[in-house]
Amino acid sequence: MKIIRVEGLSKNYGTTTALRGVDLEISESEWVSIVGPSGSGKSTLLNILGGLDYPTEGKVFINGTDINSLSEDELAVFRRETIGFVFQQSHLIPYLDATENVMLAQYFHSIPDREEAEEALRRVGLGHRLHHRPSQLSGGEQQRVCIARALINNPSILLADEPTGNLDRKNTRNVLELLKTLHTQEHFTVVLVTHDPYVAEWADRLVHMEDGKVISDEPVSR
Numbered sequence: 001m002k003i004i005r006v007e008g009l010s011k012n013y014g015t016t017t018a019l020r021g022v023d024l025e026i027s028e029s030e031w032v033s034i035v036g037p038s039g040s041g042k043s044t045l046l047n048i049l050g051g052l053d054y055p056t057e058g059k060v061f062i063n064g065t066d067i068n069s070l071s072e073d074e075l076a077v078f079r080r081e082t083i084g085f086v087f088q089q090s091h092l093i094p095y096l097d098a099t100e101n102v103m104l105a106q107y108f109h110s111i112p113d114r115e116e117a118e119e120a121l122r123r124v125g126l127g128h129r130l131h132h133r134p135s136q137l138s139g140g141e142q143q144r145v146c147i148a149r150a151l152i153n154n155p156s157i158l159l160a161d162e163p164t165g166n167l168d169r170k171n172t173r174n175v176l177e178l179l180k181t182l183h184t185q186e187h188f189t190v191v192l193v194t195h196d197p198y199v200a201e202w203a204d205r206l207v208h209m210e211d212g213k214v215i216s217d218e219p220v221s222r
Contacts, residue, residue: 001027001028002025002026002027002028003026003027003028003030003062003063003156003157003189004024004025004026004049004060004061004062004157004189004191005024005025005026005060005061006022006023006024006025006045006049006058006059006060006061007023007058007059007060007061008021008022008023008057008058008059009021009022009023009024009045009048009055009057009058009059009060010022010055010056010057010058010212011041011044011048011053011055011056011212012056017212018041018044018212019041019044019045019048019055019212019213020041020211020212020213021058021213022041022045022058022209022212022213022214023214024045024207024214024217026189026191026205027189028156028187028189029183029187029188029189030189030190030204030205031183031189031190031192031202031203031204031205032189032190032191032192032203032204032205032206032207033192033193033194033199033200033201033202033203033205033206033207033220034046034191034192034193034194034207034209035193035194035195035197035200035206035207035208035209036195036208036209036210037195037210038195040209040210040211040212041209041211041212041213042193042209043161043193045193045209046159046161046191046193048060049062049157049159049191050079050083050085050159051067051070051075051078051079051083054068055068062078062082062083062157063082063156065078080105080153081153081155082155082156082157083155083156083157083158083159084149084150084151084153084155084157084158084159084188085150085158085159085160085161086143086146086147086150086158086159086160086161086163087146087160087161087162087163088161088162088163088165088166089166090134090142090143090145090146091146092134092142092145092146093134094133094134094135095133096133097130097131097132097133098121098126098129098130098131098132098133098134098137098145098148099114099117099118099121099130099131100117101134101145101149102117102120102121102145102148102149102152103117104149105149105150105152105153106152106153116152117148117152118130120148120149120151120152121144121145121148123148123182124144124145124147124148124178124182125144125178126141126144126145126148129141129145138171139166139167139171140167140170140171140174140175143163143164143167143171143175144175144178146163147163147175147178147179147182151182151186151188154186155188156188156189157188157189157190157191158179158183158188158189158190158191159191159192160179160190160191160192160193161192161193162193162194162195163175163179163192163194164176164194164196164199165194165195165196169198172196172198172199176199176202179202180202190203200220201220203220204219204220205217205218205219205220206218206219206220
């Protein structure tokens with residue numbers, strides 16, 4: 001089943017063209033890495049897939065829903081029930097501890113549940129950091145909190161924009177191994193933007209973009 005379908009996607013910012021007629025399909029439970037040089041349009045594409053930005057032309061279907069036909073309120077509901085986000089910057093609230101940062105995602109979705117949030121942190125290996133604030137966590141631990149927060153509402157899609165961009169190689173591998181384990185267990189779809197070939201190789205498919213276009217789309221050879 002194609003959980004994501006993009007048709008003729010274009011995006012202009014004034015006189016700058018970020019996307020040029022992109023077509024893309026992603027299957028349920030697939031892990032796709034999108035790579036390309038700075039300015040190739042990969043982050044713009046990810047933001048449009050997540051309903052954080054709108055295309056100038058074209059359509060985006062998520063689970064068969066044309067997300068650009070939704071109202072702002074409908075899109076907000078759809079996004080928090082369907083999509084989890086992990087960014088390069090952790091965007092953790094500095095005065096909240098790890099558990100409270102995860103509970104914040106629950107608050108916008110339904111009802112915060114501390115036990116559920118703590119269990120989510122244990123699943124990402126942070127059972128010993130439940131009450132630590134972001135300043136007391138390493139970069140890798142902060143990203144693990146972000147992953148727990150992104151997955152707490154059981155989204156069918158995880159969108160990740162340079163999720164290991166601020167990490168050294170050891171922590172990058174730890175975060176990717178965690179994501180791979182959770183992906184295998186829970187079968188959510190992963191769309192990950194990266195400039196790092198090492199990170200890209202963890203995917204099932206590699207989509208290469210240049211100048212706002214998809215120039216190649218092929219399986220990752222093991």
